[in-house]
Amino acid sequence: MKRVIIGILGSTLDRGTTSERWEKWRPTVSLFQHEELLIDRLELLHEAPFAALADLVAADIRLVSPETEVRLHQIRFGRDPWDLADVYGALHDWARAYPFDREKEDYLIHITTGTHIAQITLFLLNEAGFLPGRLIQTSPPQGGKRVSSQGPGHYAIIDLDLSRYDALSTRFARDAADVTGFLKSGIPTRSEPFNQLISRIEQVALRSKAPILLTGPTGAGKSKLARRVYELRHQRGGLDGPMVEVNCATLTGDTAASALFGHVKGSFTGAQKDRPGLLREAHKGLLFLDEIGELGLDEQAMLLRALEDKTFLPVGSDRPVKSDFQLIAGTNRDLRKAVVEGRFREDLLSRIQLWTFSLPALCERREDIAPNLDYELRRFAETEGRQISFNKEARDAFLRFAESQETPWHCNFRDFNAAIIRMGTLAQRGRIRIEDVEEEINRLRESWQRPQSPAAETVDLSEIFDPEKLGALDPFDRVQLAYVISVCQRSKSLSDAGREIFAASRKNRSVTNDSDRLKKYLAKWGLDFQTIAR
Numbered sequence: 001m002k003r004v005i006i007g008i009l010g011s012t013l014d015r016g017t018t019s020e021r022w023e024k025w026r027p028t029v030s031l032f033q034h035e036e037l038l039i040d041r042l043e044l045l046h047e048a049p050f051a052a053l054a055d056l057v058a059a060d061i062r063l064v065s066p067e068t069e070v071r072l073h074q075i076r077f078g079r080d081p082w083d084l085a086d087v088y089g090a091l092h093d094w095a096r097a098y099p100f101d102r103e104k105e106d107y108l109i110h111i112t113t114g115t116h117i118a119q120i121t122l123f124l125l126n127e128a129g130f131l132p133g134r135l136i137q138t139s140p141p142q143g144g145k146r147v148s149s150q151g152p153g154h155y156a157i158i159d160l161d162l163s164r165y166d167a168l169s170t171r172f173a174r175d176a177a178d179v180t181g182f183l184k185s186g187i188p189t190r191s192e193p194f195n196q197l198i199s200r201i202e203q204v205a206l207r208s209k210a211p212i213l214l215t216g217p218t219g220a221g222k223s224k225l226a227r228r229v230y231e232l233r234h235q236r237g238g239l240d241g242p243m244v245e246v247n248c249a250t251l252t253g254d255t256a257a258s259a260l261f262g263h264v265k266g267s268f269t270g271a272q273k274d275r276p277g278l279l280r281e282a283h284k285g286l287l288f289l290d291e292i293g294e295l296g297l298d299e300q301a302m303l304l305r306a307l308e309d310k311t312f313l314p315v316g317s318d319r320p321v322k323s324d325f326q327l328i329a330g331t332n333r334d335l336r337k338a339v340v341e342g343r344f345r346e347d348l349l350s351r352i353q354l355w356t357f358s359l360p361a362l363c364e365r366r367e368d369i370a371p372n373l374d375y376e377l378r379r380f381a382e383t384e385g386r387q388i389s390f391n392k393e394a395r396d397a398f399l400r401f402a403e404s405q406e407t408p409w410h411c412n413f414r415d416f417n418a419a420i421i422r423m424g425t426l427a428q429r430g431r432i433r434i435e436d437v438e439e440e441i442n443r444l445r446e447s448w449q450r451p452q453s454p455a456a457e458t459v460d461l462s463e464i465f466d467p468e469k470l471g472a473l474d475p476f477d478r479v480q481l482a483y484v485i486s487v488c489q490r491s492k493s494l495s496d497a498g499r500e501i502f503a504a505s506r507k508n509r510s511v512t513n514d515s516d517r518l519k520k521y522l523a524k525w526g527l528d529f530q531t532i533a534r
Helices: 019-023 027-033 048-064 084-097 116-128 163-183 192-207 222-235 255-261 297-309 335-340 346-352 366-384 392-403 413-426 434-447 467-471 475-490 494-501 514-524
Strands: 002-008 041-046 069-074 105-110 134-139 154-158 212-215 243-247 286-290 326-331 355-358
Touching: 002 027, 027 041, 027 048, 027 105, 027 134, 041 048, 048 069, 084 116, 116 134, 163 192, 163 222, 192 212, 192 222, 192 355, 212 222, 222 243, 222 286, 222 326, 255 297, 297 346, 335 346, 366 392, 366 413, 392 434, 413 434, 475 494, 475 514, 494 514
Parallel strands: 002 041, 002 105, 041 069, 105 134, 212 326, 212 355, 243 286, 286 326
Antiparallel strands: 134 154
C-alpha cells in the first residue's frame, strides 16, 4: 500500500530560507529524513499568505526524498485561524472532498504543525472518521532543535483503535463518571433510568447554553440539581457570573416585574432608588426560576424577550439593558395544560423546553433510598456538627418502611430529609434506636393523612360520558365509577390512586400492581388517568 501523509504547513516551525535551515529542526521536512519511514505522497495544506514558504518546503522535501510526490493545497481557515468553528469547517470541507482510497493507501495525519486549534481539529476529524488513518507526531532531537549532529528528531504513530486508546477512553469514561457523580452529590444511585437522566443532563450542561426545563413533583430535587449544574458549569469555565435563584410563586402583584427586571427611581410609588433586578444580577451566570408556571403573563412576555434578545426594559425605563445568562426553569405543573388554559404563553414554553428533563418522585426510585439515607446522615453531620448513625435493627426497620410500596413520600426528599433531621436531633448519644424509628414512622403516617371527601357526590358523570353511554350504565356501575374517578382526580399519580382504592384487597395478594389494576379498570370504560385527572 502507498503511504500518504496529510499535514498543515508550520508557518513558524517550517520557516527558513538560508542554507542554515538544514541545521534547524523543521517538523514537516523532518518526516522525510527518517530512513525507515518511506512516504509516497504528501498532501500539504497551507493558507494563501504562506504560498512561497509552502513551495520552498516542497522543494526541500523533493531534495531529501525524491521518490515522494508533494501536493500543495491552498486552504482558507476563515477570518480567525484560532476560531474552532472556522478551522473545523474549512478542514471538514477539505476532507469531505478528498478522494480517500483506504484499500490502496495508508494515511497518516501529521498533528505537530499548525495552530493548537488546527491540531485539535485534525484529531477530532480523525476520531470522527472524516480523516481516516492514524496520527503521526514529530518532535525535535533531545536537547534542542538543531539536527546537524543529532539526527532528524523523533516520530510516533498513534492508532486511535489500539489498546492505548482504550485506556485513554477508560480515563475519559472515569472523568465523565466523576462529573455525573458530582451532579448526584456523590450519591451512588442504583436507579438505571435516573442515572441515564443525570448522564444526559451532564452532557447538555457542558455542551449547551440553551435553557433547561426541570419538571417533576415538589421535593424531587429540582433546586438542588440546578445548583449542581451551576457549580459544574462554573468549574468548567462556562459561566463566570453568579447563580441567582428565585421561586416565582413569591413574585406577585406589581412587584413581580420590578423584582425580575428591575426599575428606575420614581417609576412607581415607593421606587426611591434604581433597582437592578434579578436578571441583571445573573449576567454571565445562571438564573434559576423555580415554579415558572406561577409567573404572570406580562412577566412571561418580558422574560421571552430577555431570552431571545438578551435585552429587556426595567420598569419605568425606555432604555433597554443587557444581560446574558443561562436559564434553568423548574415546575411541578403541566405547562402544556397551562398553555391550553391561557395561563402560560406558548411561545415562552417553546423557548424554554428545548431541553426538558422530568425528575422522578422518590416513590419511583425506591432502590435509591438506602444510598440517599447515607447521604442525609453525612449532610446532618456537616450542618449540625455531630455524627449520628442507626443501630442495625433501627436501620433495617426504617428502610423496610421507606422502601415499602405502601409509603407514599408525598413531598419526596423534603419528607425524607425532615425525617432524618428529626431522628438525628432526638437520637441519644448520636445513635438512632428502633424506638426513634417507630416514633418517626407514626409521625410521617399521621402527616400524610388526608381528610376523606364524599367521592361519588362530587363527580358529574355527564361531563365525562355522552348521554347514550351514560344511559347504558347500571346504577351500581355509576356509583363505583364515580368513586374511582373522584380518587383519581385528587391523587397525584396513578400509583397513589391505586394504593387508596385497593388498600384492603392488597393485603391478600402476593404481588401488588395497583397501577396496572386501576389502569385496566379505567380502560374498561374507555378512560385513562391523565384525561380524568386534569
